[in-house]
Amino acid sequence: MSQEWVQSHGFRPAQAMMLWKRLYGNNLWVQYYDELEGLNKDFKRMLSEHADFKTFHLKDMLTAADGTKKILFTLEDGLVIETVVIPCLRGRNTVCVSSQVGCSMNCQFCYTGRQMGLKRNLSAAEIVEQAVFARRMLSQEVGTITNVVFMGMGEPLQNIENVMKAADILVDVQGLQFSPRKVTISTSGLVPQIRRVLKESNCALAVSLNATTDEILTQVRNWVMPINRKYNLSLLLGTLREELRFKHKYKVLFEYVMLSGVNDSIDDAKRLIQLVQGIPCKINLLSFNPHCGSQFKPTKEEKMIEFRNVLAEAGCVVFLRTSRGDDRMAACGQLGMPSEIQAPL
Numbered sequence: 001m002s003q004e005w006v007q008s009h010g011f012r013p014a015q016a017m018m019l020w021k022r023l024y025g026n027n028l029w030v031q032y033y034d035e036l037e038g039l040n041k042d043f044k045r046m047l048s049e050h051a052d053f054k055t056f057h058l059k060d061m062l063t064a065a066d067g068t069k070k071i072l073f074t075l076e077d078g079l080v081i082e083t084v085v086i087p088c089l090r091g092r093n094t095v096c097v098s099s100q101v102g103c104s105m106n107c108q109f110c111y112t113g114r115q116m117g118l119k120r121n122l123s124a125a126e127i128v129e130q131a132v133f134a135r136r137m138l139s140q141e142v143g144t145i146t147n148v149v150f151m152g153m154g155e156p157l158q159n160i161e162n163v164m165k166a167a168d169i170l171v172d173v174q175g176l177q178f179s180p181r182k183v184t185i186s187t188s189g190l191v192p193q194i195r196r197v198l199k200e201s202n203c204a205l206a207v208s209l210n211a212t213t214d215e216i217l218t219q220v221r222n223w224v225m226p227i228n229r230k231y232n233l234s235l236l237l238g239t240l241r242e243e244l245r246f247k248h249k250y251k252v253l254f255e256y257v258m259l260s261g262v263n264d265s266i267d268d269a270k271r272l273i274q275l276v277q278g279i280p281c282k283i284n285l286l287s288f289n290p291h292c293g294s295q296f297k298p299t300k301e302e303k304m305i306e307f308r309n310v311l312a313e314a315g316c317v318v319f320l321r322t323s324r325g326d327d328r329m330a331a332c333g334q335l336g337m338p339s340e341i342q343a344p345l
């Protein structure tokens with residue numbers, strides 16, 4: 001509901017701002033017309049006739065042993081999306097939002113990509129509503145939601161218009177007021193869209209790397225992440241190197257899911273150091289979360305530590321991230337998978 005939309009229905013632009021504040025600001029987050037206090041009657045009547053506040057319905061909410069919550073929503077067209085709330089990680093409560101129903105990127109370590117296919121893009125309203133729901137329903141239980149990551153179902157940059165619009169709403173100072181540094185847009189590596197995000201947004205950017213070779217003989221990234229056949233490592237990293245020259249004090253986050261025997265050798269660690277040279281960055285090493293039908297096994301913890309140490313000794317800013325919510329299929333790469341199905345160990 002934009003100012004133009006409000007004007008086109010015969011009302012003043014200022015009334016759009018009053019409505020905006022009731023939808024997103026001051027911790028109000030109304031859901032129904034009769035909760036819209038302080039708006040004039042004619043405006044409320046017009047809204048009840050022409051606008052719909054709720055974009056989906058709660059289907060189910062599952063809590064994992066570590067407190068991570070997987071929330072399933074049914075959309076107006078009957079499709080189901082998943083949102084994950086990860087409580088209190090070093091003082092942060094994070095909501096992980098979906099940007100598409102399913103995904104077409106076919107990353108081999110991800111159930112969503114391998115099994116679901118892409119059903120459709122989410123609208124900006126459907127994306128924002130996931131964060132609003134998390135704040136409205138869970139703030140008291142887990143504490144204030146401080147961070148948003150676009151790492152649920154879907155490739156956010158394949159739905160870039162709606163994702164950028166949603167990010168703008170999330171960081172609006174009259175609205176939800178998330179800090180842009182605490183809103184992270186992730187991508188498997190869509191190069192033209194990465195350029196646009198870095199030029200037009202101040203939100204954080206995370207890039208899934210997950211391999212260090214794409215040469216003809218080894219081509220691990222071509223296999224693990226098929227997007228690499230279109231935008232290979234050298235193009236991807238060259239673009240980041242070039243674009244980040246213009247972003248003051250900005251660091252890209254590289255995500256690296258560790259797959260036993262595939263991308264976790266010391267040679268991989270050494271290649272990774274070379275690849276990210278000259279790019280202001282942090283590196284997250286993630287343990288692989290198994291799911292039905294997956295061909296990979298997680299790297300053992302000692303090996304992850306050894307890998308981390310090689311990077312750290314070379315001066316990289318690197319973190320080991322443990323799995324959250326994997327017993328409820330709420331962890332990275334497990335969305336879309338029924339929680340009653342046990343993942344292989």
Ligand code: SF4
Pocket residue numbers: 103104105106107110111112113114152153154155187188333
């Ligand atoms: Fe899609 Fe992300 Fe899964 Fe890749 S990791 S298939 S981009 S949801």
